Amino acid sequence: MLRFVRDRGATPALVLGALSLPFGLLAPFAIWSGSRSLRRIRSSGGQVTGAWSAGLGLAAGITGLAFGIGGIVFWLFLS
C-alpha cells in the first residue's frame, strides 16, 4: 500500500510566503524554501504531497520580492 507523505518544507514555504508580503526581507527564504520543496515533490514520483502549499509560498515569495525590488527602484527613480 502506498503512503503519501507531505513534504516537510511545503507548509513553512507557505507561511514564509505569506509573511514575505508584509516583511519583504523574508521573500528570498520563501522562494528558496518553496522551490526546494517543489523539487523534492516532483522527484518523488507522486509519493510526496504539498505541491500546492509550496507553489503558493513560492508565488507569494516572488510577489514579495518583486514588490520589494519594484519599491526600491521606484524610490530611487523618484528621489
Next chain:
Amino acid sequence: MRRTIARGVAVAVLVVVAAFTYPGAFVVSIVVRLTPAVMSPASGSPGGLVWLHVAHVSGMTPFIADEDGQRVLLHGAIPAGLIDFWSGTDYSVTNPPPYYPMDPAAYDGKCPANSSVIATPPLCQDDIRRMAALGFNSVRLPMSWSLLEPERGKFSELYLDRVAQVVRWAHDEGMYVILDMHQNAYSRYVGRADPAPLGGQKISLRYYTGAPAWATITDGLPSIWYSNTRELNPAAFEATTNFWYNRDGIQDEYIATVAHVMQRFKDDGTVAGISVYNEPQPGWDLSPGFEDLLLFPFYRRMIDAITGLHDGLPCPTGVFMPAPCGYPDLGVHDTRHLVFLDSGWLREVTDFPTHLGLPITSYPNVVLGIHAYTHVFTIEHFIDQKTPPDKASYPWGGYDQTYYWGEREARAIGAALFVTEFGNDPGLDSIELASQLREQELHLTGFAFWTWMENCGTPPYGVFEGIDCNTTGPQPSSGCIRQERAAMLASVYPEASSDPNLTYSYDAASGFFTMRASGRAGDHATFIVVPANVTGSITAGGAVAGEPSVTQIGEGRLITVVPAGGVFTVNVAAAPLAPFAC
C-alpha cells in the same frame, strides 16, 4: 472537495494579505503618483498673510512657496506653553489638571505667573513680539490632543479660542503659525508604576504629553522607563501601538480632532499649515513596516479627511485600517494649508531613512518634517554620551546626513523639506547649533527651534535661561536671553526669492551675510530679513534694478532687491552685533 476549499481559502488569504500590505500599498502609491494634483486658488484673505503652498518644479526638491511662486524660508521657534504637560511636585499624582489657564482672557494684556512645577512657561503676547524681534517669520505652535478633546467626542472650543488668540498675535507681527499636534511618549496619562517592575526605573511624567486619558490604552503594562529614556516605556509602547491599530476607534477620534482644528482655521492664511503628529513612535512595531504600513497610510487618511480627496481605498472606519485605506471626507475641504508629516522616531535617532517612503497622496501641499537632533538624540549619543560631538563615529555623513537623506525622502514622497524640530545643549552651540544652521543654509531648509523657553532641565534648552528650580513659587517666564544662541538664531536670511536655487550664508560671529541669486527682469523681488542685532551696511551687486530698498520692520530691516536679468549678489557687511535686551 475539502481540499479544493482549503486551497481556495489559502489563495484568498494570500490575496488579502497582499492587498493589505506592501503590494497593496505600492499599487496605491503608483496610483496617487499618477493622479493629477488638485490645486486650490490661493487668494489671500483680506488683511491676512499670503497663502503658502508647496511648489513642484521639475528636477528639484519641492519647496515652500508664496502666491507668486517665490521660495519662502520659514524661521521660527517652538513655544511650549500650550502643551498639556504634567505638573506638580508629587510624582505619585499622575493626573493633575492642566496647569495654565485656558481662557484667552487670562492672557489679554497680561501673562500668568510661571512656576518650576511645570516644564515650560505660559505663552504670552510678549513672547510672539520677541520672536518677531529676532527676525523670525513663523512659530510652530504645539497643541495637545488631551486639551482639544478632553472627553471623547467633545471638543474644547475654549482651547481652540486660546490657539486662535496666539494665531492673532502672530498675525499682528506678520508671522506664520504652524499648528502642531504635539505628543511625547504618547500621553501624560500612561500612569506611573511604583515600585518599578521588570528591571525598569520609576518615571517622571514631566515631559509626557499627547493623548487624553480615555485614548490611552496601556493594557495594564507598567509605565516605567529604561536607560532614563522617556520613550522606552512599555505602557507608552502599548498605548502607541493601540493608536496605530485604531483600537476602540481612537485613531478615528484623532483624525476628527485634527479636522475640527482645521475647520476653525480653514480660511486663515496666517496658519501656514498643520503638523499632524509630532515625533511618531513605532510602539511595538518595527521599521520599515511601521512607516510604510501604519504611519504614512495614517497620514494619507488624515489628508483625505481634511481635504476631501479620495486617495486611498474606501474602508470601514472604527476598526484597524490597512495600508491602502483612505478615509471619508469629513467635510472640511481645506485644500490650501500645508500638511507637515513628521518622519518616524527611529529615523530621528538614526538620521537615516528607516523606510523607502513613496507617494501617499495626490495633495500637493505636503511637507516632510525632520527632527535634526544629530549628536543630541541620535543613537551613538544614546550609547556613548562621553564622546564629544566633533569626535563621534556616527552619523557617518556628519550633520549633513539627515539633510541629504531628508531631501531624497522628500523628493520621493513629493514633499518639501522642513526642520520641524532641532535643538541642543546650549553649551554646545558653537558645534551643534552652528552645524545645523549651516546645513539648513546649504539645503535651503526652514526651521523651528526647540524650544523658545524651558523652565528647568539639565540644562534647559530654551533660547532663554531657565528659572530658579529650587522654588515652586511664582516666577517670570524665563531668565535672560542667551546672547550667543540668540545671535545665531537671529540670522540674516532670504525670506522669499524668485530664485529657488539661490545660495547664501550668514556668519553669526561677525554679522556678515552674502547671497547669490539670479533672476529675470520682471521677476518678483527678493526679500531679505535683517534682525535688529545685525548692524552692517547693505550692498547689492550684479543684475539688480536700482539700489536695494531697506525698510524698517520693527527694530529690524527688510531688504528688497529687484532682479534686472542675470546674477546678482546681496551682502551685509561684518559689523559688531548689538546685544539683545535681557
